Amino acid sequence: MSKRIVIIGATSGIGEELARQARRRGYITGGTGRRVERLRSLKDELGEDFHHVQMDVTRFEEAKKALHDLIQEMGGMDIIVLNAGISNYQASSVTGMEQKVIDVNVSGFVQLFGEAFQYFRKQGHGQIVGVSSIAGLFGSSRAAPYSASKAFISTYMQAYRQRSNKIREDIVVTDVIPGFVESEMTEGKKGMFWVAKTEKAVSQMLDDIEKRKSYSYITRRWRLVAWLIKLTPNWILDRI
Template identity: 55%
Template sequence: MSKKIAIIGATSGIGKALAEELHARGHTIGATGRRVERLESLKQKLGTRIHTAYMDVTEFDDAIDQLELLKQQMNGIDSIVLNAGVSNFQKRVSHEGDMHVIDVNVRGFANLAAYSYSMFHRQDHGHIIGISSVASFFGWGLSAPYSASKAFMNTYLQGYRQKANHSDADISVTTIIPGFVESEMTEGKRGMFWIADTDKAATQIADAIKKKKHRAYITKRWRLVAWLLKIIPHWVWNRM
């Protein structure tokens, strides 16, 4: 069945590829981001069943207003993909850099997730999909705010999944856990392995959305890495 799916952060990388994949599967897409020229070219490329809205997720009130405007354009929203995210991999500690990651990945994400849950509850159905990361399973010295922000996302979505389970509304919550994916975020980064291209990642994410999975690793083999990370003793991790 075709759905109306909003994708927050659809101007590049995983979000853009997912917009194209879900559109190809017959869904109506609401794409957001700050780079309006990219939204415009996505609109040109896809033609029909595509709506766009400028949105900076750190402008909390405006982000909600933009989501409501997008909903009007789309004549409703059945699912929302919370994909917008930033990282700051660096040796030097930057207070400002850390706060920006937290504003986008934690506050920006939670603002839209909580609002969407209420919106879906009022309309009796909906699907929230959050794009987390394998980095969520450990605190990494090169990007402590990033890994912590994704751990927040996992726990937050798990809580909402349980809440949805106890609700009369038909609400699903999916946590997507990618390993490395080729994108602007990972450009030039060293030491990566098992790198998926965005098309492969988008296909697997779209499959997980269709099946309303609770959790999905992208690509599937990253489940193994997640399992290994969870069993590494803390004293070993601290020395690595």
């Protein structure tokens, strides 16, 4: 029987390409996003085994109901990829912009993570994949809420990986840690290097999901960068 994968945030970038590659590998695939016209376009492209539902992750109760509606339509869920995220937002103030980033990247993530974890506990197995970032390894003066939100995601998933092990549940928690990947989020930004093609990044990501890895650096070379950041004293990071 084909595995069933749900992708939260499937209307652009990594999520959209993941939907394509998952279908090519035979997964029954579900996608969510705010932009329903893009979901319909994916449906036209990918066919009957791609299912979709509109979702705004900051509308917590509606988002959880939408997730369960999608699971029911797909006939179950084996893997969920929590990919919805933003790096900035048009707002009338810096505080308003930063709060929106936290609402999407942290609060929306937590609500759906918890819902998926309880679903998999009842089912007896499953895999939760969260997309964090190399940016979560240090604070960035240019993107304080974004880097902080990605640090939260990694730490939160590590805690739930420990919890899953302690209660002996067959729930794999995979932290995908991308560097720079071509997407609408990175388009036009300066100072980027080792920018990966979306197709290559997603192919490696899906390989690691299938291997049920705990950590997935995308692309592989970013593991070296992560290692260097972790060895760098804070007094140096504070002056970058």
